Structure formats: C-alpha cells, structure tokens
C-alpha cells in the first residue's frame with residue numbers, strides 16, 4: 221500500500237508534448253465513405269439494424285450539418301435530411317479498418333494504448349517532444365493516413381504532456397483538428413470545457429465537485445492534489461489531478477476493462493427465446509468471473525447478430541454491483557428493447573433468426589471504488605444492503621460450482637455420481653431456465669477481439 225507521499229512520488233512530471241492522441245471523426249460513417257466513394261462529402265448515417273425506428277450509431281459531418289447525430293432515429297434523420305444515405309453497421313469491417321489505421325500510425329510512433337475502436341494514444345520519443353517537432357509528426361501522420369489508407373478517414377489529433385490532456389486537446393477541434401496543449405497553455409485554453417466532458421468526471425464526481433464549489437475548469441485546475449483526493453473520496457482523485465497537470469500517471473497494471481462472453485448460435489438456438497437463454501447463461505458466466513476477480517460492474521452491453529444479416533447493440537448502466545439477479549434484470553430490459561426494435565419493421569419481424577450473442581460487463585471497479593460509487597448511487601440504505609446480500613449469495617454459488625466435491629465433503633454429504641463419472645466440470649447451482657444448457661455445445665466460441673466501443677477511459 222502506497223503512503224500519501226509515495227503516491228505523489230510515483231508520478232513523473234512531463235513538461236513537454238509526450239503524447240499524441242488520435243480520435244477518428246465519425247468513425248463508422250467515415251469507414252462507409254471510405255468503402256463507397258460515392259458517399260464522400262454526403263450525409264451518411266450508420267444504423268445498427270435495417271429499421272426506421274432504430275437510432276443511428278454514427279453520423280457523418282455532412283449529416284451533422286443537418287442536425288442529425290448519433291442516436292437520431294433513422295426516420296427522423298430522413299425527415300431532417302431528405303436523401304440521406306443510411307447504411308447498416310458492419311462491425312467486422314470497422315474492426316478490420318481499425319487494425320489498418322493503427323498499423324499505419326505505428327509506422328511513425330509506438331502505440332501507448334488503445335481506448336476504443338476509434339481512439340488511441342501514441343508515445344512521442346524524447347527528441348520529438350517540442351512543439352514544432354510534435355506538430356510536424358502529427359501532420360506527417362495525417363498525411364500518411366490520407367495517402368496510404370484513404371482521405372475519408374480523418375482524425376482529430378491532440379498533443380500534450382499526459383494522455384488525459386492529449387485526449388482533451390483532441391476534443392477541441394473536430395473534424396480533422398490538430399491541437400497542442402502545453403502546461404503554459406493551461407488552464408486558459410481549456411477554460412470553457414464543461415467538467416462532464418472530461419474523462420474521469422462522471423455525474424457522481426461532478427456532483428461532489430459542485431458540492432465543493434468547483435463548477436468550471438479553472439477552479440478544477442486550481443485544486444490541490446490532496447483536496448482532489450478528498451473530493452473524490454479516494455486516491456483516484458489524486459491520480460486524476462496529476463494526469464490533469466501533465467504528470468505521467470502509471471496505469472494500474474492488471475486493470476481489466478471488461479469481462480464478456482460470446483457465442484455463435486447453432487440452428488437449435490437461433491430463435492429469440494432460445495438465444496435469450498444463451499445470453500443469460502453467458503452473462504451468469506461473466507458475472508461469476510467478475511466476482512472471482514473481486515471486481516464490480518457498473519454497465520452491461522449486449523450485441524446481437526442476426527441471420528442472414530443485421531446487428532443490434534445496446535447497453536445499460538447501473539450502480540456498481542456483483543449481483544447476477546440485477547445483471548439479469550438489465551439484460552431482460554435490453555432484450556425487450558431489441559425485440560421492440562426489430563419488431564417495428566415488417567421485414568425484421570418475427571421470422572428473424574439470431575446468429576450470435578455477445579454479452580459483456582464493463583465500467584469495472586475494485587471493491588473499494590465500488591463502495592464509493594454505491595454511496596453515490598444508492599440513496600436508500602436498503603437497496604445497498606440488498607445488493608450486498610445477493611452478491612454474497614452469488615459468491616457462495618460460485619464456490620459450490622467451482623469445487624463441488626470440497627463443498628459436499630464439508631457437508632458430509634455423499635458425492636453425486638455425476639461428479640465421479642464426468643471429468644468435465646458441471647455447474648450444480650443454476651437458474652431453472654439454464655437446466656440442460658451446456659455452454660460447451662452451443663456452437664463455436666467467438667474470439668473476443670472486438671474493440672469495445674465504450675471502453676473505459678483511464679488516465
């Protein structure tokens with residue numbers, strides 16, 4: 221455990237532009253424009269499903285000019301911008317292009333960290349960190365992307381001493397921006413930035429800051445590190461302060477950003493009712509791993525791939541938890557959303573088959589951080605108490621499922637014969653709907669290689 225002063229000493233101040241942050245603009249829509257040159261310079265949206273009632277997951281800048289943005293329903297987008305091109309999402313293609321783009325940038329700079337499918341931080345070498353050289357490098361990267369990959373895939377670039385500041389710099393000018401932020405530019409150059417636009421300042425932290433009288437960037441900047449720690453209620457506040465002030469804050473080494481499972485469904489499981497049971501089983505499995513790692517989750521995402529084509533994704537946020545019942549409720553909620561969406565169109569109606577499901581838990585926190593978040597989110601003590609009790613119950617179930625023999629021995633009970641005969645681990649405690657469902661036989665596993673769209677941004 222680090223003492224107060226050790227924590228501060230672990231961070232190194234960086235005075236120059238050590239990081240280049242790359243944020244691709246309207247990424248999914250840009251990939252569509254890249255692949256279909258006739259769409260370049262035209263309003264385009266990407267929709268998760270072939271449905272007029274679904275919300276766009278990306279809008280090109282030409283579409284944004286008409287007031288169409290992420291989340292705008294396809295039907296409304298057509299009204300705002302007659303003739304707008306609507307393309308179904310092709311996530312595999314976006315991942316493929318992500319790899320091409322990263323490989324191109326890596327010819328110039330070493331990759332520091334990928335944050336999401338369209339955001340990554342790269343490290344500048346010591347000799348490239350002054351303003352003129354860093355800007356020249358950024359321009360070279362933009363030019364290489366345009367010439368070697370394609371002019372439709374534009375990115376906003378931020379240069380700064382820390383990854384957090386570089387990300388904020390990249391946010392400044394969109395699309396195709398290039399912004400350098402040195403410590404001498406601060407806090408002035410970010411004075412108008414809303415606090416909730418800053419990664420690490422969620423609604424809970426923003427409320428705490430407001431109670432402490434911090435309402436804008438300049439007063440956030442003026443805090444002392446110890447004060448930030450007190451406001452956050454944890455060392456996270458201090459880590460944030462150092463990242464904001466240009467210090468290189470080492471990342472927590474083993475921090476996971478998500479836990480998930482995915483299955484391609486065999487023909488037996490391609491109806492919505494059967495696929496839902498598979499999704500629930502995958503979620504229970506992910507939740508068990510979550511508890512095994514001593515983590516809590518604050519969000520759940522569901523992705524559904526339809527046959528012959530079409531894809532839907534949705535997510536829910538909730539108070540940090542380890543409770544599988546709560547996760548299942550959120551999943552059911554998402555499932556209802558999905559059914560409503562696909563049912564809205566005749567073509568996508570009841571006949572639709574499901575080819576694959578992916579479920580993942582994210583917004584992960586360790587127990588201490590989770591407790592802090594719960595204090596914010598559970599206004600009633602009873603809700604929090606209930607969550608803890610259910611989490612304890614699930615940990616007991618995990619134990620029984622992990623090592624049934626030990627448990628039966630401890631109880632002095634005879635060992636069920638299945639354990640003796642089968643070499644394969646069997647789950648002893650399951651929910652009624654899961655009985656007879658063996659995840660190993662559902663079909664091929666999908667390598668969990670998709671870059672998450674809403675990856676947690678850690679500084």
Ligand SMILES: [Mg+2]
Pocket residue numbers: 243244245246247338339
């Ligand atoms: Mg972007």
